[in-house]
Amino acid sequence: MLEKLERLPADTILGLAAACRADPNPDRVDLTIGIYMDEQGVCPVFGAVREAQRALVAEEVTKAYMPPAGDEAFNLGMQRLVLGADSPVLRDRRVGSVQAPGGCGALRIGAEIIRAAAPDARVWVSDPTWPVHFPLLGSVGLSFETYRYYDPASHGVDFDAMAQDLKKAVAGDVVLLHGCCHNPCGADLSLEQWGVIAAMAERQGFTPFIDIAYQGLGDGLEQDAAGLRLMADRLPELIIAASCSKNMGLYRERTGAALFICRDEANAQALVSQALVAARRIYSMPPAHGALLAGRVLSSETLAVSWRTELEAMCQRINGLRSGLRQKLEKKSGRDFGFIEREKGMFSFLGLSPEQALRLRREYSVYMLDSSRINVAGVNAGNIDYLADAVTAVL
Ligand SMILES: Cc1ncc(COP(=O)(O)O)c(C=O)c1O
Numbered sequence: 001m002l003e004k005l006e007r008l009p010a011d012t013i014l015g016l017a018a019a020c021r022a023d024p025n026p027d028r029v030d031l032t033i034g035i036y037m038d039e040q041g042v043c044p045v046f047g048a049v050r051e052a053q054r055a056l057v058a059e060e061v062t063k064a065y066m067p068p069a070g071d072e073a074f075n076l077g078m079q080r081l082v083l084g085a086d087s088p089v090l091r092d093r094r095v096g097s098v099q100a101p102g103g104c105g106a107l108r109i110g111a112e113i114i115r116a117a118a119p120d121a122r123v124w125v126s127d128p129t130w131p132v133h134f135p136l137l138g139s140v141g142l143s144f145e146t147y148r149y150y151d152p153a154s155h156g157v158d159f160d161a162m163a164q165d166l167k168k169a170v171a172g173d174v175v176l177l178h179g180c181c182h183n184p185c186g187a188d189l190s191l192e193q194w195g196v197i198a199a200m201a202e203r204q205g206f207t208p209f210i211d212i213a214y215q216g217l218g219d220g221l222e223q224d225a226a227g228l229r230l231m232a233d234r235l236p237e238l239i240i241a242a243s244c245s246k247n248m249g250l251y252r253e254r255t256g257a258a259l260f261i262c263r264d265e266a267n268a269q270a271l272v273s274q275a276l277v278a279a280r281r282i283y284s285m286p287p288a289h290g291a292l293l294a295g296r297v298l299s300s301e302t303l304a305v306s307w308r309t310e311l312e313a314m315c316q317r318i319n320g321l322r323s324g325l326r327q328k329l330e331k332k333s334g335r336d337f338g339f340i341e342r343e344k345g346m347f348s349f350l351g352l353s354p355e356q357a358l359r360l361r362r363e364y365s366v367y368m369l370d371s372s373r374i375n376v377a378g379v380n381a382g383n384i385d386y387l388a389d390a391v392t393a394v395l
Contacts, residue, residue: 020365032368034183036246043249077294098286127147150182214246248290253289325340333388
């Protein structure tokens with residue numbers, strides 16, 4: 001039976017990251033996979049997470065299963081982090097949430113809920129979107145529609161085209177939005193544009209599903225959630241998949257949350273019960289370690305302050321790299337790279353062709369996706385000149 005199965009190609013991004021690691025060129029630059037890296041090229045553990053971990057290891061007395069919905073401090077902390085501590089939705093108890101294995105797990109639980117509520121729902125995704133959205137949501141049987149989003153000519157959001165396409169979304173459809181720091185293009189909606197999409201959801205009855213995996217890495221924790229919170233305040237229902245991979249550095253601990261904003265408390269509780277049955281079908285109980293750490297960080301004032309301070313420094317560093325790269329590229333190439341500074345979070349398309357991206361890999365050991373998406377956090381003081389020279393050479 002098993003011999004019928006053929007070997008599948010490796011995931012493109014993971015394959016490129018592995019090829020970069022194996023490249024003997026000491027000047028190689030890895031701009032592929034979406035993880036934050038510091039000046040030394042290390043993806044660091046936050047001080048607050050380290051401290052929480054020390055306390056957890058000292059105090060932990062059991063490895064028994066987690067409760068099916070996960071850690072209570074984590075769930076409450078995530079609700080407050082994403083929606084804002086003074087959110088009317090929290091006051092009215094209109095949100096239900098469950099811990100999930102990473103943002104991916106939360107997206108999958110969200111997809112299961114959508115299928116249970118509306119098996120024929122179409123999920124509208126931006127063009128482009130993070131490619132993993134397709135298997136995560138498609139594997140439960142949901143179908144996709146695409147709305148225009150990124151305009152390569154202006155390196156920004158083509159909002160008129162987006163709004164025009166979303167006019168076709170109807171009640172029973174789901175519109176998937178990136179909460180902030182769009183992956184892969186880095187171009188985000190303005191608050192005013194979030195308001196327009198919220199008004200369309202009100203009028204047309206579709207349900208937004210917000211994937212927020214980079215809160216705190218664009219403009220800051222509160223600003224990055226402003227569009228999401230506007231929707232939460234205005235709409236009767238909203239689905240959210242939140243991840244602690246990037247903003248708490250908990251990548252490998254698989255820490256995330258699925259949040260369901262509903263018409264009332266009873267409906268929110270019903271959604272949690274549905275999410276638990278869906279989780280039982282897939283992985284039963286959520287993993288403990290990451291959520292117990294995040295729960296401790298979010299519920300301790302001292303740890304939360306330390307975490308927020310470190311996250312702000314990361315965010316400022318990314319924005320500093322954006323402006324540094326823009327300046328270097330403009331100086332060396334004489335072209336306009338202002339968009340790098342306007343975009344948010346870890347990603348940007350450099351606007352190169354697949355052939356140019358290939359030349360960068362082959363001739364300069366500079367690794368980026370064929371689409372020329374770069375992880376800005378892979379740039380540092382030691383490689384920025386080499387990178388700008390290489391890009392200029394292939395332009
Ligand atoms: C847009 C987007 N959503 C969700 C995720 C999920 O992340 P994780 O499952 O690692 O928490 C990622 C990770 O790269 C992402 O880029």
